[in-house]
Structures are given as structure tokens and as C-alpha cells.
Amino acid sequence: MSRNSDVFEPIAPPADVLCWLEENWGIASHELVDGYVFYRRRGREDTWIGPPIDANPLPSAVHTLGTMITRERPPGGYPASGFLRRFGHLATRRRLELEGERAARFLAGTTQRLDEVADWSKGYVVVMIDGICAGRGLVREGELLCEVPKNLRLR
């Protein structure tokens, strides 16, 4: 039996989430709207992006649907890692390209001081490595912190 909070419902493209992605990271909303549908779990504040499903209400027993964009309503929260894996490469702002030693340190979860973020305000950034979005970083006082899930870090 599903709890209410596990019931996914399709929603219209959420303007607050799309503006937040575009304003903060320059992720163009037309890239997200094309071919995908947005969902929210009943009684929750999260937003998901996934495939179109022609059934209303959605069939039962859904565990996850596409990938979560964010767990909270903007301006709170942060872009989820799974979302950035697929769409992070579209970011044009607060985006860092790392390679070599710096990329290895980030993937290992090590906090590092980077000259190029010295004057960036505190907040989440999209980290690209070898042309792929590695996930989310947090810039704070000239340092880059890794927020990639632990099971995707170098050990």
C-alpha cells in the first residue's frame, strides 16, 4: 500500500523551479520541457522530471520517476545530483570546469581552495569534469566543497 507522500502527480512546468534553474545556473527551461514531464509527490515540496505517462491517475507502485530536480521549493534547496548528471551540462553560470589534480581532488570529496571562485558568492555550483557533469559543488569563501554522493566518489 502506498503512503500519500509516495503518490506522484503530474504538474504543469513549475515556473518557480524553472526560473530558479535559469537565474542561478543558466539552465535553459526549453531544454527541460522538450519531451519530459514534471511531477510532484502528494503532500511534498519536491519536483521531479521524467517521461510522459498517458495515465491519470498514475498507475500504482511507483518508487521513483525519472529523476528529482530539487527536494524543496525555490529559493530554498539545491539541484539534486541525478538531475545534474543529465542536465548539468546545460549550465552557463556558476559552472566550473575541472581537470587533472583538481578534478581528482573534487571526485575524492576533498575541499579545495580555487582562485577563480575567490570572489564568488556563497552557493551551489555545477562541476564539469572531462565534458561530463560530475555533480554539485558548494562554493564558500573561496573554497569548493564536493557534494557528490559518497557512492560516486573516488575511493
Next chain:
Amino acid sequence: MSGPKKYSLKIHAEHERALERARRGLARYQTIVDDLDALVAASVRPLPRAVWINPLVTQPQRYAEALLAHCPEAQPLEGLEHAWRLPAKTPIGRWPEFLLGALHAQEEATIWPADLLGAQPGERVLDLCAAPGNKTVRIAAAMSNRGLLVANEKSWARLSALRFNLERLGIVNTVVTVGDGCEIDEAWGPFDRALVDAPCSCEGTGRKRSGLIRETSTHERSSMTSLQVGLLRRALSLTKPGGSVVYATCTYAPEENEGVLSRIAQEDAKVLPLDIPPHVRAVPGVLEFEGTRYREDVVNAARIWAHHNDTGGFFVAKLRRL
């Protein structure tokens, strides 16, 4: 006796025991395999690993070069684009390219059966027994992350591996559902294609466990078979007429393969001839085993014995829903 010699004798004794176990588990296939000794010997050899580059990433050549730098012994897999065979136990999970989702490791024998499904971008596809998701991500990548892929898994414990693979490779077109595949909600259908990679006695995956092939009791085999038939019938009933269903297992047992296909009514589905890549050595399904005769079109299915391609064992059939 000197240390190294004593050690090598111990390894030899362990190898002999593994061979004996594999022989006991596989002896029942004496009548349907060309060379039982070769099968037994192959079943205790460590399994080479296979990797492919995620087609959803740009610049595949860049990751191919990185892969060859990590593992110069990598051999390209014939007939597949951007796929390689690597020595057993290559630590792929520690490579940055794996963590970034540019590479995926999958048992070689199971790569082309997933491709046989022929899923296309924009279609509705069902993967009825999805975890840990190796075939799921292969199918989603073939669909270019478009359309709808419903990946069902009964076991909550196995869902994390499925989610890990989907997120790592950046898959978005997939809905993960949890429940008994035999009772999956019909509102998900109708599908263009479905994959039933059924739970089985796993005799073909013994190479991952140093040749350990568990003997399966008659009772266990019969309940396994009922489940497999239930899953295949459900997948067929949710597939559009004219659509395809791929049935696969990693066991050699005809009861769980040709026997399951034979319990599908002739008017419901037809077993189609397979387009087997020229470099893959596969043999046709068997028409009879231990006195049981199977439907005629099971010869269109493919059996992959471990010693033929130096892979795991596998069985695959493609059915057209009538």
C-alpha cells in the same frame, strides 16, 4: 615442504574441488552440450569483464582513450560500438570515467540479448525484472533517454543498485516500480516491447562465484518455472499485438527456458528467429530434454554456453505477440 609449493598445492586442491562442484551441477546437460568437459572447465575460470561507453555522453573517443590508458590489455568487442573485454577483476568501479557515468560494466553475454529488444527513442518499453539495472541502462541508452521505460523490481533490497546505475548514467526516461512482476499494474501498458530477464537457477553465472553452481531441487525448479511462466504471460498480455518480448535467463536448464516458452499458447506468441551477430557462437534451443518435448519454434531461441565465447551462460528468445 616449502611455503610456495604448499600454497600452490592448496590452490590446485581448491581448483579440483571447484571443478568437481561444477561437474556435479552441470552433468545433467551431458546430452545437450557438445563438450561437457570444456563447459565444466570454462565454468570455473574467472569471468572476463566487459565495458561499454555510455552513448548518452558526447565525445566517446575521449573516454575510449582513457579506458585504454587504464587498461592497455582491453580488447574491442567485435560487432559492438565502443565496447571492450577486460581481464577478470579489473577494478572498473575505481575509475573516474565509471564514477562519471561515461562507462558501464556488464556481463558480455548479456549485452547483445538486451540489444535484441531493439528499443527505439519515444517507445513504451517494459523491463519486468530490472535490478541491478545493467540491461535497463542499456535499453534506456538505446532509447536516447526518450519515451517511457518502466523498470520493475520485486526486491526492495536490490532497488538501490538499480537507482545507482540509472543516476550514474544520467537516465531520466525510466519509472522504477516495486512489486511482483506477475501482477504489475495493467494501466502501464500497452508496451511496444518488453524484456523478461527472469529470476532463475543462475547456473550460467557460476563463473562469478568461482564455479559454484548450486544444485536445484525438483521442487525449487518447478516453483521457479511457475514464476517464469507468470512473468512471461504478464509481459505478453501488456504488449501490443505485433510487439516484441525478449525472454532471457542465465541458466542452462531447459525447464526454465524452452519449457517456459512451451507453456505459452501458440496463438498468443511466436518465437522469432534471432539476428545473431556473426562473432557470437550460439546454438539453437533444444526440442527435447529428459523425455519432455517442447514447441517446435524454440529452435529459434539461442543458448550461449560458457565455453563457446568465454562468457557466462545465457538463454535468450524473442517472441512476437500475436
